[in-house]
Amino acid sequence: xxxxxxxxxLLVLALHLAANTLGNYGYFRDELYYIACSEHLDWGYVDHPxxxxxxxxxxxxxxxxxxxxxxxxxxxxxxxxxxxTALLARELGGRERAQALAGLGVLVAPxxxxxxxxxxxxxFESLYWMGCALLLLRLLRGGDPRLWLWLGALxxxxxxxxxxxxxxxxxxxxxLLLTPQRRLLFTRWCWLGGGLALLLILPNLLWQQAHHKPTxxxxxNAQAQKNYLLSPLEYLSAQLLYQHPLALPLWAGGAxxxxxxxxxxxxxxxxxxxxxxxxxxxxxRGKPYYLSPIFPLLLAAGAVxxxxxxxxxxxxxxxxxxxxGGALVLPLALPLLSPATLxxxxxxxxxxxxxxxxxEAAALPQHLADRCGWPELTVQVARVYRTLSxxxxxQASLYxxxxxxxGALDFFGPQYGLPPALCGHNNYWLWGTHGQSGQVLLAxxxxxxxxxxxxxxxxxxxxxxxxxxxxxxxDLPIFVCRGPKVPLAQIWPAAKRYI
Numbered sequence: 230x231x232x233x234x235x236x237x238x239l240l241v242l243a244l245h246l247a248a249n250t251l252g253n254y255g256y257f258r259d260e261l262y263y264i265a266c267s268e269h270l271d272w273g274y275v276d277h278p279x280x281x282x283x284x285x286x287x288x289x290x291x292x293x294x295x296x297x298x299x300x301x302x303x304x305x306x307x308x309x310x311x312x313x314t315a316l317l318a319r320e321l322g323g324r325e326r327a328q329a330l331a332g333l334g335v336l337v338a339p340x341x342x343x344x345x346x347x348x349x350x351x352x353f354e355s356l357y358w359m360g361c362a363l364l365l366l367r368l369l370r371g372g373d374p375r376l377w378l379w380l381g382a383l384x385x386x387x388x389x390x391x392x393x394x395x396x397x398x399x400x401x402x403x404x405l406l407l408t409p410q411r412r413l414l415f416t417r418w419c420w421l422g423g424g425l426a427l428l429l430i431l432p433n434l435l436w437q438q439a440h441h442k443p444t445x446x447x448x449x450n451a452q453a454q455k456n457y458l459l460s461p462l463e464y465l466s467a468q469l470l471y472q473h474p475l476a477l478p479l480w481a482g483g484a485x486x487x488x489x490x491x492x493x494x495x496x497x498x499x500x501x502x503x504x505x506x507x508x509x510x511x512x513x514r515g516k517p518y519y520l521s522p523i524f525p526l527l528l529a530a531g532a533v534x535x536x537x538x539x540x541x542x543x544x545x546x547x548x549x550x551x552x553x554g555g556a557l558v559l560p561l562a563l564p565l566l567s568p569a570t571l572x573x574x575x576x577x578x579x580x581x582x583x584x585x586x587x588x589e590a591a592a593l594p595q596h597l598a599d600r601c602g603w604p605e606l607t608v609q610v611a612r613v614y615r616t617l618s619x620x621x622x623x624q625a626s627l628y629x630x631x632x633x634x635x636g637a638l639d640f641f642g643p644q645y646g647l648p649p650a651l652c653g654h655n656n657y658w659l660w661g662t663h664g665q666s667g668q669v670l671l672a673x674x675x676x677x678x679x680x681x682x683x684x685x686x687x688x689x690x691x692x693x694x695x696x697x698x699x700x701x702x703x704d705l706p707i708f709v710c711r712g713p714k715v716p717l718a719q720i721w722p723a724a725k726r727y728i
Contacts (some may be wrong), residue, residue: 234315234331237336238308245304245345248563249296257347258301260531261603261636264289266656268639273436275443275655275727280389281350295641303352307345311335314525315361320695323533330535334479334528337555339562340471340521343596346563348676350391355522355636357387358397362499362526369410369495380420385429385646388549392444393519396424400505404498440659447655447727453501455728458514467517467583474523475554478547480524483531485590490534508538508612516585530564561600568593568697589700602695602702603637606673609693611645613707616669616690626665626717630674632657633702638673653724670710677708683720685712 267286274278281580284302292508314335315328332660336340343353364372364380387394405411413419437444459467459658485576486493487500503523510519534543558565566574572592574580591598610627617625627642628648629635636651642650649663672680673693680687691707 231325234325234426236559237329237332237554238311241311241336241345242304242308244342244559244563245300245307246297248346248641249300249564250306251565253567254564254597256299256600256603256637256640257349257596258297258390258599258603258633258636262632262655263348263635263636264294265632265639269656271436271658272314272432273440273444275659276447277350278389278392278430278433280386281353285348294499298612299303299348300346303345303348306352306356307341309495310341310345310355310359313356313363314529317363317526318532319357319498319527320363320370321530323529323536326541326544327532327536329530329533329550330479330544331525331553333524333548333551334472334532337551337558338472338476338521339558340518342559342562344518344521347596347600348632351518354387354391354393355424355525357383357390357394358522359395359525361387361394361401365498366496368413368460369498374416377416378420378421378425379423384422384430385426388426388430389433393522395500396509397523400420400502400509401498404501405503407501408497409708410495410498413671432440432496437697443659443727450728452514455586456514456516457587457684459511459517459584460509464517468524469518470583471518471521472528473551473554473558475551476528479531480527481531482534485529486530486534487527490535491591492537493530496500496530499530503527510658517583557683559660564597564600568597571597590685591699592695593697595699598697598699599633600697602693604641604694605695606634606702606705607637607641607645607647607691610671610707611642611647611675613691613709614645614647616710617669617671621669622670624666626651626667626670627671628652630654634673634705651724653721653726655727658721658725658727660719662721665717667713667720668711670708670713674705675708676706679712680708684710685714687711 231458263282263285266274267289268280270283270286274282288298288302292301297450315332318328318331331457360381360383363716364376364383368376368587384394384398402414403415422710471478484500484503487496487503506523508522508679509605535547559573561580584590614625625648627638627648629638631648632652632654635650635654638647651662652658670680670684677687686711687708689706690709693705695701695706
């Protein structure tokens, strides 16, 4: 059975690496933005902390900027999550069969496959959550109290990866307070671990304070203007699809077991933490995938209880059904099919993606549509740039409406001699104007009325489109603006857009 688990780990790694060598899709919108962030290392960014950006900078220095290199670390993280979930099952008392089934549950989860397929802090998030869960499990089972120091260090690093770990930590504290295991909180090692976590996240907190708490502003704006408001039923339905419908008995049984099963009595705090997180995210209208990092723990608990209650035959039968079900959705969760083929398949099956944002949907799922059209956009902008006179080119600035467009121009643009892109979206706004004059503004997207208050002349000179891109990236106008009415530095404060 250990060979089965090792095979699952290697299979996840191989699937991710294979998907990114097929060449069906390009760089993801957020990846281009994160690459830009890695050129501006700091203790924080408007929409995320700093650790994943530092790792990206190191990856780029060592491996380069190819898609394969960019997505190697997420692929390793996806494989590592399978292994870590098996360790959780073992810590919960599961033997090798339970460990293999828990790992299989992660492997077939479409959300785990999707988030591990491109570079973002989400690819690493569940590793931090489940690493903390594993250490806490060992403490619950009488482990060395000094494990709190390791737990504190991992919590601090996890917070530097993504702030959402704070919600998981708060839910775990609530779970401990509501169970007899609350005594673990009132030890000096626990407080020392908490202090270590605070020390590790402190640079980001100081950065937030120095920049007027941009992440809080970003979150408020996203909730009010961007995130799609799901009902509680829609939120739960999304979990069913994200984790694979056939995995429902596994994770739901795990959640109930953590709450009520006597075999898992010591671990009741995790069941309470799951309920608390679910309630909080539903009330706060968080995106449904925000809950995903806790599911490996539920899968591990479900596999342990399945091993305990089911005969070998029924256990193996369920595992086989889960594996077959995972194989069926695999081409839809990973970019294995060409855009045209994927669109035909999803239409034939009557499948659609879970809606998480308020914009119009594309023919492709958003995480794939946002990988289309970026090199073509840069080529189109470069053509317009070359139509300017030599004198205008030396004074020209590029302006994009969002960080995807700006990131694409910055990543692909140097080979065409384009200047750095300016943008008011999230951290691009903080990076400012780079001292550019803006005497001539080559603007991507928007409407003439967006630029006429600031320029005497605004002329649309081209249109960029791509059939598979998101709707707001199709039929994208490109303007040349001349005759600034005020200096670019005075315009800049009005360009700020945290969302």
